Structures are given as C-alpha cells and as structure tokens.
Amino acid sequence: MSVVIEARNRGGLPLSVILGEILPAALAVSLLALVGIIHVTSRVLVVSQGYELSRLDTHSTELMRENDRLKLELATLKGPSKLEAVARAKLGMVTPSAAQVFHVKK
C-alpha cells in the first residue's frame, strides 16, 4: 500500500486527496481503539468495584454476626433466672407481697 501511495505521490498526487482517502479509515480505527479502551477500562473498574464490594460484603457479614452474638448475649443476660439471682443477691430485692403492690387507677 505504501509503495503504491509513494508511487502515486511521486506522480504529484495532492495531499488532500490522500487524506480524503485515508482519514475515514484512520477515524474508524481510532474509534474502534477508543471503544476498546473504554471497554477495558470499564471492565477494570467493574473488577475493582467487585473487590471492594466483596470486602464490604465480608465486613457486613462480620458485623451481622457480631450483632447476632451481642443480641444473644443481651437476651441471655436478661434471662429471668439470672435477673432474679442478681436482684436478690446483689440488690437485695424481694418479691413484693400483695400488700406491697399498689394499683394506680387510670
């Protein structure tokens, strides 16, 4: 191709004619390259976000597990047998007799 162009140019072919012949092809190639670059970039970004999402997902799961564990601990500590033992032993509380319960009328 270059041999032919050179040959033609030597014959006095105007540059505008050559550009008019080559430019569309060059533009098409550039466009394809651009699309390729965008595609690759987007894929890289997707993968990178995938890593980030995965990290956050793991973190979220860990937090949920911790939350579940703490809820369980709270429920265990609030168990009536534990509460009664603490109320009686540490706070000196007793079950009120019927006379010690006051009913407030609404």
Add this chain to the structure above:
Amino acid sequence: MRDLKNHQPQVEAPTRWMRVRVSLVGFVFVALLGGMFARAVNLQIHQRERLQGMAQDQYLRELEIPARRGDIFDRRGTPLAQSVDVDSIWVDPSMLTDARDVAKKLSKALQVDQKDLLERFAKGRRFAWVKRQVTQTEVEKVKALGLSGFGFTKEPRRFYPQRELAAHVIGLVGTDSHGLDGLELSFEDELSGDKARRASVRDAKGRKVLTDGVEDPLSRQGASVTLTLDRHLQYVTEKALLKAVEDAKAVAGMAVVLDPKTGELLAVANAPRFNPNAPQGVTADALRNRSVTDAFEPGSTFKAFVIARALEDKVIAENTTFHCENGNWAVGRHVVHDTHPWGALDTRGILQVSSNICAAKVGQKLGRETLVDTWQRFGFAERVGLGLPGEAKGVVPFPRAEIALATQSFGQGLTASPLQVAAAYGALANKGVLMKPYVVAKVVDADGLVLLENRPTEVRRVVSPKTAGTVVAMLESVVEKGGTAPRARMDAYRVAGKTGTAQKVDPVAKGYSDKRFSSFVGMVPAEDPRVVIAVFIDEPKTDVYGGLVAAPAFKEIAEVAMPHLAVPPSRAIPVTSEPVVQRPELPQRPEKSAVVAAIERLDAVTEAPAAGAVRVPDLTGQSGRTAVAQALTVALEPRLVGSGRVVAQSPAPGSLVEKGARITLELAGNLPSVTR
C-alpha cells in the same frame, strides 16, 4: 477515484518471478487464515462446552449461602430462640501425615472420640468434619495445635437464651438446623428460610470478586414467630411447678396458664425440664411436652362440668340436695367411695368437699347421652389444634355400664390432656363461651408480611353466662375453710377452683393402682377471671391430694400473675405490722437504696439538675418516627434498635441527662397486648 486513475503514473510491470512470489505469500496467508478459522470453529463450536467448563472451574466458585433461621419471641418481643454463626472445624485428610497422632491430639482438645475421628479421616478423601458448631475456646485450642490441613467455616447454630424456659413448647433443632420437636418442627418451613447458591468469580489468589452485586440478606431470612407466652409468667409457672414436683417427690408435673377471654396460652410448663442448648443425653421422657401430648384420667376437676350441665339443663337447682351415702355407695357389683362419710349435700357442697358419690348421682340424673355430650361440648375427645406435634385427643368412651356412668361423673374412666382441662375451665371463666387455645400469635416473614396471625376464636357457647357464673361462685367455696383447697386461697384476690385426685390405671394389672394424679384448676379473680391456672402433679409421694400438692403451686403462680397483669385486688388487704413505706421522722434526705443507686449507675443519670440538663421523656408505646421527633425536640440524640413501636428506653423516663445525650430506644413490632 476517477482522479486517481487519471493521475496514475507509469509503474514498471512486475516481473513473472515477482508474481509467483506474491502468489505464494498470498497462498500461505490464505492457508494460515483457513487453518486459524478451522481451529476457531473447532474450539468455539465443537469443544465449547468442555472448554467453558474447564474455564469456569478455574475462576468460578459455587458459594452456598446458608439460610438465616427466623427467631422465636414471647408476646413482649423477648427472644426465646435465636441463631448465631459459629465455627465448625474440618480437615483435608490427604494433607495429614500421621492421622493417628492428629486424631489423638484432636480427641484431647475437642473431647471427641478418637476412633470416630479416624473413621471420618478414612472415609473423606479431601474433606471430613472434625467437630461442628464449636466454641471459640475449642477453635483456639485447635489453632494452638498448629496442625496443617485444617479449616474453619461458619455455620448457623441455634441458641435458646432463656435456656429451659418454655423449652417443651419451642422444641429444638438438630446440627443441620432442622426442627426436631416443638414449634421448631411444626413451623420448620416458615422458620428455616431459603438457602442460596450463587456462582462467584475468584481471582488467581482465590479472592472473591462480586461482579454481579450482593444478595439481600433478608431474602435468606426465615420468618419470625411470636408466641402468646409471657416470659415472666412462664418463669414463675415453671419455678412453682418444679417446686411442687420436688416437694411431692412426684414423677412429673404440668401447668398451664391461660387467658380465658382470648384463649391465649400465657405459660405452658412441664417437669422434668431440659436445656435445648445441650440436648445431648436428654431422655425422651424429659423432652415430652406432657401438657399437650399426655392424656390422663383427670379426676374430680370434671365435677364442675357435670354440675354446670345439670344446672344448665335444670336437672338440678342450686339448692337441690343429694344424700352422699355416708361415704360408700354400691353401684352394681362395685362400690363408689368418698374420702369422708358425707351425708346430705347441696350442689355447692358437692363441689366444696368433692363428693364422688353425689357427683355420680348428678351424672345419673343427666343420663349417658347428655354426659357424653357435656364432655364433647367442653372440648374433650377433640384436638385443640395448637400446632404442636403429638397433641393428645383424649378418650371419652360411651358409659354403657352403670359404674362407667358413675365414674365418668367424677372424672375417671375417660382421659383428657392438661391443656384441654384448662381450656374447659376457661369456658366457665369466660361466661360459658369456650375459646380456642393458641400459642402462636403470629408468623411474620423478613419483609414484614404476616404469614399467619391467630386471633381469639370462639369455639362454642357451652353453658349460659348465668350457669357459668353460678358454678364459678360455687367453686369459690373450694378454697375457703371446709373446702378441699384452702391452700389456694389468696388474701387479695377471690379464687375459684377445683381439686382433683385421680387414681392411675396400672397397665400391667389392668386395674387402678395406688398411684395418683393430683391437680388443682382454678381461676382468678373469681369475679372477672383474668387467668385460668391448671396445675397437675403426676404420682406424688408425700401427699396425694390435689389440694395439698397442686394448690400451693397455683397460689404461687397467681400471686405473681395478678400484679404482673395489673389486675386490681378483689378486696382490701389489711396492712401488716411491717409498714410498706417508712417515712423518716426528720425532713432529711432519704438514703438511696441499693436498687436506686444501681439503676442510676446503669443509666448514667445525674440526679442534681444542672444547667444544660434535660429530663428524659417517656417514649414507650410511640412509633419510631414520633419518638425520634420527641427526643430531638428535647435535645437528645436518639438511637433506634429494631423497628415498630418503642418497648423500652434507656435512660429511663424522668431521668435527668445532659443535653445532647444519647437515648437508646428499643423498638419491636406491634405485639398483642397482655391486658384485655
């Protein structure tokens, strides 16, 4: 193009050799292109599936995301069953150099059988469980051994934070989180949630790359089940029942607390109990929810139904008297006995002293068909339909023989479950209307969609309100002096109830044994019953009468239940010598009790009002949005836990805190209220 042609210069014609070379090169290129095309067709079309599979094996991993089993709550939102992820230990047996030595070390660290471990290592080529659902301490122990080829994976484990509390109702799950008994089994489909499988991309280092987003964790969450049980009443009931069983040296015990107006079960207790967190070694006997699954000959508690029906049908009146034959009455070849030689008794007296002979005479007056119809109308010989596994139906045979008619009239020769007896007394307490008992209030899925909601359901009217009221008034005499259960009498509340001391059948000798089934079923306050409490003691040894072994447990439960349900006393209680409130003689600042001091410490409240201090408003019962708005208006920083309405708050209402202090609001769904 035309211009180009016109301006084409004279080019020297290629030589022949040149043409051959160009043709050769062209041919080679065409051949190569053809070859490539053929190879592409082969790879892309013919070997597509095989190669795709190989590629996916390298970068895709199938992840199994376990379902999150739904929680079980009591009526106030207290968790009774929760799931938490814990570690399970596995091993790649191919990586073990000395399996015997490893098994020995693991056996010591994890308390597992060494032989069992070796068998597992031999069976699994690349994977074998070492121990599932272990504690953090066990994980640390295995890590400390420094063995290779071991892995730790998270698995959901079911925990029961209230331990034995309501364990028979809730049931338990197996290692694979499948329900084995109780509500865990009955509501397996609703609670279990959906296990998810998803293909995830892995990079060369094995790291997970979530390129397709993450799944909503709610999609795997099982539904939550809210019960009608009240944790506090359940605790008190179990405690009282255990004490009664221990005191009587009995084989077992059952207790049911029921709201007669709605049919809601507030407590269902059984003895012996078991801890569902550690079910290993628990006998089937301890696992049984006897209140629901076992049917007994109930004994004298059934006399109330006979009297109710006889009054309803006007077969007898309140003042009708019967002669109780001085304690012995021959019926055919049999003799019916009373515990005491009673003479003439009126209707009230029959219930008060629990005369078998006079009850049998009332039964005779009613007739066989009416008596059987009475049992059926009160809900016997028919399953309640709680939804718990193995619910007993009870047996009510037609009393063909004269003696059968007599014995059925005082609750022998037919069987009923403790739950049925409590429900039937509920009908007397509820002005003659039998309500369907239920223990599951609602089932709500993770999105808040209500899958099941039980509401108070009227089964049928059994007797008129007048008859029910009359019988309840008669039953009040049972706990008074001269009755069979003065130990059930309460100072502040009017109690109505009936004792039962049934003979148990000896299945070997095929007759009645000397073993007893003692009970007390009562309602309180008698003027407008808010709860029916039924206590049953199986084979008591110390005393055998229901009024002695079961009635004290009834009283213990009722004394806590009444203030807990905010029921005003039936009568004024004289203040005892111990004054309730002691006012100091001098106007001095009273000493803080240990309780107040502890609460203050917990709430971090500053008692002395200082500049910039605000008083915490009472936000309980309000919706989350309203509560947040109110908290913000008094310059407090709200922190919400859960969703729904505010059920608890910290610091407590009325406390003085600094402006900008954090207030934690615990929210829960709209639960059915206890008081009705």
